[in-house]
Amino acid sequence: MGICLERLAVIPLDTEEAGNAALTGAKAANLARAAAAGLPVLPGFALVPQESASDLPHGPSAVRDAWRGLADEEGRSLVVRSSSAHEDTADSSRAGLFASELDVRGWDNFLSAVQAVLDSSRRSRGPARGGGDPSAGMAVLVQPMLRTVVGGVMFGADPVAGRDDRILVSAVRGGPEQLLAGTVQGVRYQLTRHGRLVATEPREHRRDRLLGRRRAWRLVRLAHQAKRVFGEPQDMEFGFDTDDALWLFQARPITALALRAARGARLLGPGPVAETFPEVLQPLEEDLWMAPMSHGLTLALDSAGTAPRRVLRAVPPVTTVDGRVAADLRLLGAVPSAHPVLDFINPIPGARRASAAWRVGRLRIALPMLAVDLMADVDRELTQMPPPQEMLSGQILAALAWGRNVLSSLHAQESLVGSLVGQGSGATAVGEALAVLAEGRSRGITDAELLARHPVLLSLLPPSLERPGRLPHRTGWTGAPRGVEALPAREGLRLRIRWVQEMQASLVREYAARLQTAGRPDALRQLSTLRWPELAGILGGEPWTADVDERALRPDSRPLPAAFRLSQEGRPVAEHIGGRGRGRARSRDRGHRTGQGAGGGLGIGTAWHGRGPRPGHAVLVVRTLDPALAAELPELGGLVAETGSVLSHLAVLAREYKVPTVVGVPDAVDRFPQGVELTVDGTSGTVETVRKGPENEPVSAGAEEGFA
Structure with a gap:
């Protein structure tokens, strides 16, 4: 089918309309924006469906005039490329999906090239990322x-390491299309943001x-200019001509840029608190x-x-x-610690602990009675508190405020008792x-009925404003109830936390x-989206926040990594926190992992993730x-x-229950x-894979390599 020039409109790159990606596609629009900002972009034009640009020049004469303006009387070669609204975007580059025709000479060849690009769009398979044709x-x-004479591809940031202080360049002799086609490997350069060469591969004289x-x-200056124009690092194609002038052929956002932790970001993890709050709050x-x-x-650490208090305040x-x-x-x-040697020679932590030693000594003696x-x-x-149905709004506010205050005290004492006094009898609320x-x-x-009679069962359920979740189906427990009074101080404090x-x-x-009865059918969801000062104000008679109806509940999100730091965008960047020393590094490669022994002796068995038989x-x-796993312990x-x-x-x-x-x-x-x-050693904290020996006897992989 021949091309219909009547249905094509012409938009020069130096016009305002060319910067509209919905009209000219992302590739042409990006170049138009770059050219308008003074970046070195070749002249050109975009051909778009006439129905989307009816007020612009269109038809055979407009297309031929535009072609003649670039090809001129000497028959200059042209490049004819696709420019889709769904390529060269932040979500998807769709690199190589559509056709690009190089070294196009003459009117007939030009028409064939345009037809080939349009045909490639119709042959593309699969929807664009995020939907759409x-x-x-x-x-x-x-x-x-x-x-x-030299062309290539430049990334304004390192997409693998997520470093915005590095600029990566792959260069070849000739045009960048060789790199894009994969016919030539090219030379890879890693540059600092100031243009200093960090590494090159392969090495050059x-x-x-x-x-x-x-x-x-x-090139580095061009990368900085492009970042200022587009607001983020760009993936660019470039070339140096025979006069050594630098030209920008293409600019698009770097897709799949790896996250990098922000400088000075804290090391976070769910470990110490995940058992208390295993779900999204x-x-x-x-x-x-x-x-x-x-x-x-914070009170316990102080x-x-x-x-130091300055850290705890911040x-x-x-x-x-x-x-x-x-x-x-x-x-x-x-x-x-990230700096154990510096901590060892630093006198400040020791002095701080010495000044707190008398408090710790007195606390160790006084804590059990304080907890009681x-x-x-x-x-x-809790016993004297009226039933919720009988409480006025002011009483509900006072009870909630008391709960927040007493929870701080309970958490502080629970932490101190656990670290300074110990577990006592070893009995648990769970x-x-x-x-x-x-x-x-x-x-x-x-x-x-059991939940109503025995509030100790709440220790099996995480707190939630929704109705309590299901109790474990499997128990298999043979121990007889001993009574809440028999629990050691730390477990008693934990149980009171859950009750409050x-x-x-x-x-x-x-x-x-009550709000549902008064005409707010979605009241519990709306209350869940409030912050505490907002709820306190409403209970005190203040009007509702204007946007409360538009607020949505936080969706369920993926569990957090075991250890991570936050990127500048506030997203977690996972980080490995292994042990120190060469032996630890070697043991990780040989089926041997070391953690923190929590007791129970030595055990052997088959790994099970809680799924399937x-x-x-x-x-x-x-x-x-997760405390819900307690029923699986027997x-x-x-x-x-x-x-x-x-x-x-x-x-x-x-x-x-003596589980390693x-x-x-x-x-x-x-x-x-x-x-x-x-094999699991609850004393040393080692976990090792086991293989069968010559006599079908278990042999520890770590022990075989000398890491027992």
Whole structure:
């Protein structure tokens, strides 16, 4: 089918309309913007469907005049390329999907080239990323064919490392199309933002370099100019002509640019707090529960003298990322210091600990009684509190505010008791709850009745403004209930934390029910999106925030990496936190992982991720220590977690029932797939894969290589 020139309009690149990507496509629009900003862009024009630009010159005469203006009487060669609204975008480059015709001479060949580009858009397969027809909005970009002595591709940032302080260039003799076609490898240069050569591959003799110092500096300047024009680093095609003038052939956003942690970003991870808040928190849940936890941990760290007060004032120990709770791993001591030698010779931490030593000594003696007094105060307040249905709005506000304050105290004392006093008898609220659940079910009592009678069961459920989740189906517990009073101080404090959280949740649900009756059918969702000052104002009689109806709940997001830093955009950049020393590095390559031993002795079994049939003697390998996994502990051969601490609910419970447990094992789920045999040493904190020896006896891979 021949090309219909009547249906094509001409838009020169030096016009305002050319910068409209919806009209001329991203490739032509980017070049038009670059040319308007003074970047070295060749002249040219775009051919677009006439119906989208009816007020512009169109038809055979307009197209021929535009062609003649570039080709001139000497028959200059042209380049005819696609320019789609769905290519060269931030989401997708769609590089090489559509045709490009080079060295086009003569009118007839020009028409054939235009037809070939349009045909390539119709033959493209698959929708554009994010939806849409990739051939829709197709324009044809026409420019002179430039003879280049050196050409190539330049990235204004390192897309693999995510570094914006590096500029990558691949250069060849001739035009950049050789690189794009893959026929020539080219020479790769890594430059600093100031044009200094960092590395080149393959190595060149100084006199034979394709990019000397002057050319490299001009490319770096072009990269900076393009970034200023487009607002972000660009993926560019360039060429130096026979007069050594630099020309920009194409500019587009760098797709799939790797994230890089912001300079000075803290090392975060869900480990120490994931068991308390395993799911995404809504804004009100964050203010009611996470903020008091962060404040309480700050008080505990200050009391123990483990961090300077200037740091504690500036850095919260706990924060949220996409609604998921994460802790400052270094501040809470979950990972080794980044500078152990400097810390050893630095007198300040020692002096700080010395000044706090008398407080710590007195705390160690006084904490058990302080904990008993605090738990008694909480129990008395909760007992005397009227049922939510009988409380006025002012009473609900006062109870919620009391809950936030007392949660700070409970978290502070729970942290101090755990680190300074220890676990005591080793009994856990989760173990008590499982025993109550097993006995109650054996007597035919429903889960709802059990929850109403035995609030200790709340330790099996994470806090939520929604109704409590399901209790574990599998228990298999044989221990008899011992009573909440028999729990050690730390577990008693943890249980009160959960009770206060549930009291707050019940008050919010009650207030939401009243609002529903008053004509707000979606009241609970709306309340969940509020911040604490907003809710306090509403309970105090202030009007609702204007935009509350437009607010959406935070969606469920992917679990956070075990350790990460935040990029400048606030997105997590995963980071490996292995141990120190050569032996550790070697052991990681040979099936041997080291974490933190949480007790339970030595065990062997088959790795199981909690999915599918459970092996007979399973080693449960998980990312976080979710209390919901407590029901799986009976008869486990071991427990391995990527995050968490030896003081977590699940780790304590595992010790109580002699399950070998190791926490803080990097990449455990990926490193130990389901079905492999593992040994778990809860004392040394090592986890090793096992292979069968000559007599079909288990042989530790680490021991065989000398890493036992």
